[in-house]
Amino acid sequence: MRQDFDLDQFLPYLLNQAAELTSAAFQESYRDRGMTRTEWRVLANLGKQGSLTAGQICRITLTDKTKISRAVQRLELAGLLHRARVAGDRRQESLTLTDAGRIACHQIGKLAAGFDSGLRDTLGHAEAAALVQVLRRLIAKGQGR
Amino acid sequence: MRQDFDLDQFLPYLLNQAAELTSAAFQESYRDRGMTRTEWRVLANLGKQGSLTAGQICRITLTDKTKISRAVQRLELAGLLHRARVAGDRRQESLTLTDAGRIACHQIGKLAAGFDSGLRDTLGHAEAAALVQVLRRLIAKGQGR
DNA sequence: CTGTAACGGTTGCGCTTACAACTATCAAGG
DNA sequence: CCTTGATAGTTGTAAGCGCAACCGTTACAG
Numbered sequence: 493m494r495q496d497f498d499l500d501q502f503l504p505y506l507l508n509q510a511a512e513l514t515s516a517a518f519q520e521s522y523r524d525r526g527m528t529r530t531e532w533r534v535l536a537n538l539g540k541q542g543s544l545t546a547g548q549i550c551r552i553t554l555t556d557k558t559k560i561s562r563a564v565q566r567l568e569l570a571g572l573l574h575r576a577r578v579a580g581d582r583r584q585e586s587l588t589l590t591d592a593g594r595i596a597c598h599q600i601g602k603l604a605a606g607f608d609s610g611l612r613d614t615l616g617h618a619e620a621a622a623l624v625q626v627l628r629r630l631i632a633k634g635q636g637r
Numbered sequence: 638m639r640q641d642f643d644l645d646q647f648l649p650y651l652l653n654q655a656a657e658l659t660s661a662a663f664q665e666s667y668r669d670r671g672m673t674r675t676e677w678r679v680l681a682n683l684g685k686q687g688s689l690t691a692g693q694i695c696r697i698t699l700t701d702k703t704k705i706s707r708a709v710q711r712l713e714l715a716g717l718l719h720r721a722r723v724a725g726d727r728r729q730e731s732l733t734l735t736d737a738g739r740i741a742c743h744q745i746g747k748l749a750a751g752f753d754s755g756l757r758d759t760l761g762h763a764e765a766a767a768l769v770q771v772l773r774r775l776i777a778k779g780q781g782r
Numbered sequence: 783c784t785g786t787a788a789c790g791g792t793t794g795c796g797c798t799t800a801c802a803a804c805t806a807t808c809a810a811g812g
Numbered sequence: 813c814c815t816t817g818a819t820a821g822t823t824g825t826a827a828g829c830g831c832a833a834c835c836g837t838t839a840c841a842g
């Protein structure tokens with residue numbers, strides 16, 4: 493049956509498969525901690541930035557605020573981060589990793605670095621760098637919604 | 638705080654964002670039909686191949702079989718596909734689109750073609766083609782699990 | 783001030799999902 | 813035949829998710 497478009501060339505479809513496969517493979521690195529992908533992303537962003545509000549994490553990760561809200565709840569319950577009211581605006585709260593959170597972030601971060609360099613090896617370093625550029629442009633383009 | 642790896646360079650993370658953004662944007666094209674992404678993928682693959690078993694769709698789309706099973710149930714209920722027992726093996730069932738299914742697939746396929754060519758325009762055609770190649774290699778590499 | 787709109791974050795609810803256990807069927811060896 | 817093990821697909825259940833509605837707070841126009 494002829495089609496107007498070829499599914500095997502459809503970018504959202506290919507992106508999804510690549511993302512799903514790589515994320516699922518890397519998830520092996522933290523699933524034994526009972527951690528969700530969203531929780532890992534929150535952890536990683538806090539590890540990188542030091543401290544952020546929930547809203548900032550939403551904007552950075554392009555994730556719905558309820559998803560972040562619940563991930564933060566679980567991380568707090570697990571003792572990996574703590575909240576502090578922001579002076580001057582009682583609506584926001586500043587999120588920071590606890591010592592345990594920093595340790596977890598560091599450990600998973602090392603695994604991530606290894607995983608990523610494995611991917612780059614299979615792709616070739618130049619192509620991996622090009623891929624990063626293209627993905628960034630795609631993301632920047634899609635931001636405006 | 639220093640990190641062993643840079644989240645902004647982490648491929649699974651970038652792939653996820655790009656995939657999420659593009660898929661979410663395209664989902665506008667079929668969400669008013671009450672269709673999920675998985676259902677659309679089943680529909681598109683059947684539209685392309687004519688007829689497939691559930692297991693084949695699992696392998697092609699790299700999706701869990703329970704997810705496919707339920708998507709097929711919903712599509713059948715919506716009258717977009719029908720099942721037929723395969724002669725010679727009573728375990729399998731062959732899935733085929735109904736007329737309504739083919740029409741839906743055709744309509745969404747046209748939207749998909751438009752959406753995809755929009756993406757390729759913003760990326761540049763050469764880079765889009767290169768992206769497809771890299772994603773294919775990433776997917777092929779990840780298959781073996 | 784006061785009303786109104788916007789913002790940050792949480793909660794309720796129905797639906798989807800993942801994971802494991804299950805049924806039914808087939809294939810191969812003894 | 814009969815057993816053992818693989819395969820195709822479904823189902824039970826607990827958990828995560830998206831969406832809309834919500835509360836408390838802030839900004840600002842009149």
